[in-house]
Amino acid sequence: MSPLLREAWVGPGSALREAWLAVRGRRMAQALFVQPGAVWSYALEAPHDAVRHDHLAAWCAAHPHSQAHLVLSGLATHDLVVQDPTLPLHDAAAVAAWAAHQFVHYHGNAAQHWPVAPWMAGGRCGATAIHGVDLAALQLAAAAQAVRLRAVRSWWAVALAAVTQQVPALASAVALQVLLVESTLLTQVSCSGGAVRDVQQRWLDSPTVPALHTLLQELVPAEGASAALLLGYGLEEATPAALQALPARVLGALNGDCPALQWVAP
Amino acid sequence: MRRWPQPDFLARGPRRPRLAWLVLATGGLACALGATDLLGLRQDLEREARQLARLRAAEPAAPREGARPNGSVAAAATAQRGKETLRVNAAWQVQQRLAYRWELLFAGVESASPPGVQWLALEHDGERADVRLDGRAPDVAAALQAVEALAACEGWGEVALRYVGEPVGERGTAAPEPRGGLRFELAARLAADPAVREEPLSPGRPGEAARSAWKSARGTSPPSQTGTDEPGSRP
Numbered sequence: 001m002s003p004l005l006r007e008a009w010v011g012p013g014s015a016l017r018e019a020w021l022a023v024r025g026r027r028m029a030q031a032l033f034v035q036p037g038a039v040w041s042y043a044l045e046a047p048h049d050a051v052r053h054d055h056l057a058a059w060c061a062a063h064p065h066s067q068a069h070l071v072l073s074g075l076a077t078h079d080l081v082v083q084d085p086t087l088p089l090h091d092a093a094a095v096a097a098w099a100a101h102q103f104v105h106y107h108g109n110a111a112q113h114w115p116v117a118p119w120m121a122g123g124r125c126g127a128t129a130i131h132g133v134d135l136a137a138l139q140l141a142a143a144a145q146a147v148r149l150r151a152v153r154s155w156w157a158v159a160l161a162a163v164t165q166q167v168p169a170l171a172s173a174v175a176l177q178v179l180l181v182e183s184t185l186l187t188q189v190s191c192s193g194g195a196v197r198d199v200q201q202r203w204l205d206s207p208t209v210p211a212l213h214t215l216l217q218e219l220v221p222a223e224g225a226s227a228a229l230l231l232g233y234g235l236e237e238a239t240p241a242a243l244q245a246l247p248a249r250v251l252g253a254l255n256g257d258c259p260a261l262q263w264v265a266p
Numbered sequence: 267m268r269r270w271p272q273p274d275f276l277a278r279g280p281r282r283p284r285l286a287w288l289v290l291a292t293g294g295l296a297c298a299l300g301a302t303d304l305l306g307l308r309q310d311l312e313r314e315a316r317q318l319a320r321l322r323a324a325e326p327a328a329p330r331e332g333a334r335p336n337g338s339v340a341a342a343a344t345a346q347r348g349k350e351t352l353r354v355n356a357a358w359q360v361q362q363r364l365a366y367r368w369e370l371l372f373a374g375v376e377s378a379s380p381p382g383v384q385w386l387a388l389e390h391d392g393e394r395a396d397v398r399l400d401g402r403a404p405d406v407a408a409a410l411q412a413v414e415a416l417a418a419c420e421g422w423g424e425v426a427l428r429y430v431g432e433p434v435g436e437r438g439t440a441a442p443e444p445r446g447g448l449r450f451e452l453a454a455r456l457a458a459d460p461a462v463r464e465e466p467l468s469p470g471r472p473g474e475a476a477r478s479a480w481k482s483a484r485g486t487s488p489p490s491q492t493g494t495d496e497p498g499s500r501p
Binding site (some may be wrong): 035072117118119121122124126127128130135149150151152153154160161164196219234 | 269270271272273274275353420
């Protein structure tokens with residue numbers, strides 16, 4: 001490559017480099033954390049400084065023709081895991097139909113129109129439903145700016161994959177609990193033998209470390225503390241000293257308004 | 267790496283590969299057509315091979331002109347038949363020429379020639395009984411007189427003067443023309459008169475019997491003369 005070309009390519013302020021980065025940025029799907037009433041975007045240069053948007057349309061207007069995958073907060077989803085292995089659920093469609101019926105049974109007629117995403121993995125199956133955000137509105141907002149949504153997933157699934165990818169020794173643990181705290185919501189993902197056994201949502205009395213401690217004492221047995229991983233956001237006064245007393249291994253800080261990028265974009 | 271649940275609200279069901287089936291059907295159709303074409307070509311090839319074998323068996327004495335490519339077997343057979351037809355036609359034309367009593371015709375020409383007229387050449391088309399005569403006359407009047415005299419002769423008809431002019435060495439004659447004369451050319455048609463023909467042949471489309479006779483006798487002594495011959499004599 002001639003010096004002139006090299007200068008044109010890698011030089012500061014190079015138009016070619018800027019154009020290449022712009023195209024590369026559009027080709028790379030960006031992770032967006034979606035809460036009821038808020039959308040958080042992350043910058044690769046500053047993963048700890050997330051940017052809040054009131055709606056997905058605001059982010060799409062700033063990033064037309066890009067790609068994104070949405071991560072739904074536990075505040076916007078409900079989950080079911082099939083505990084009866086004798087149920088005749090042989091494919092994802094059957095699981096979705098069964099789950100839709102169960103959601104209506106537990107949450108009433110409002111659940112009739114919830115989008116349901118079934119899953120089958122590790123010999124277990126279950127489903128996630130969206131109740132806190134309007135999926136159709138999200139898709140319309142993306143389509144208006146030609147933003148391609150590559151996936152819309154619940155956070156616990158994304159965080160579970162991220163945790164086991166970053167801590168591979170835990171992936172094959174006999175019993176593993178991944179606890180996701182989002183302010184007053186605690187999502188408990190119980191795994192054993194490399195498969196998800198249950199997904200449950202618990203509520204804290206307050207978004208504080210003592211309230212979380214009280215709840216964890218009920219959920220996590222004393223001998224299983226080493227296999228319980230805690231991560232999340234939204235706790236008040238989550239100082240390192242206070243977190244050390246929790247009966248679980250805490251990954252990262254638990255304060256802030258949204259999870260860290262590493263737990264959202266595996 | 268373990269596969270953890272990844273419930274995706276945008277996941278579509280298993281796509282029905284209609285396009286794949288369409289492409290498969292089109293490919294299968296193309297293969298079927300190709301196979302049919304191949305079978306047809308093979309049958310054609312076998313038929314041509316059988317025909318070639320028949321031709322070779324029918325003409326065991328025909329000289330082989332070296333190895334031919336397989337694709338031109340039919341063309342070679344056609345060319346062989348064309349050569350045979352040309353040979354038969356040429357022989358038939360010679361036979362037609364020989365059918366006239368030329369001594370009688372030449373005697374009439376010689377007796378009718380005006381003084382000073384010299385005959386240079388004669389061309390005869392056996393197929394159409396046309397005759398072209400070249401001669402030299404001292405003047406135009408002598409040439410016209412020669413035409414009238416020839417028309418009056420027995421066996422000559424439709425005599426017409428085609429050209430009268432200076433002898434400029436036309437028709438490719440390399441010899442220099444003697445000075446003091448006009449070159450003239452006349453055309454005539456020999457009458458289908460039994461008196462001037464040794465054996466009568468039907469006018470219009472003559473010679474089928476003669477052609478067949480030559481075909482049957484070509485093996486004995488095929489004549490080799492073709493086209494025009496110029497007696498170039500002075501009758």
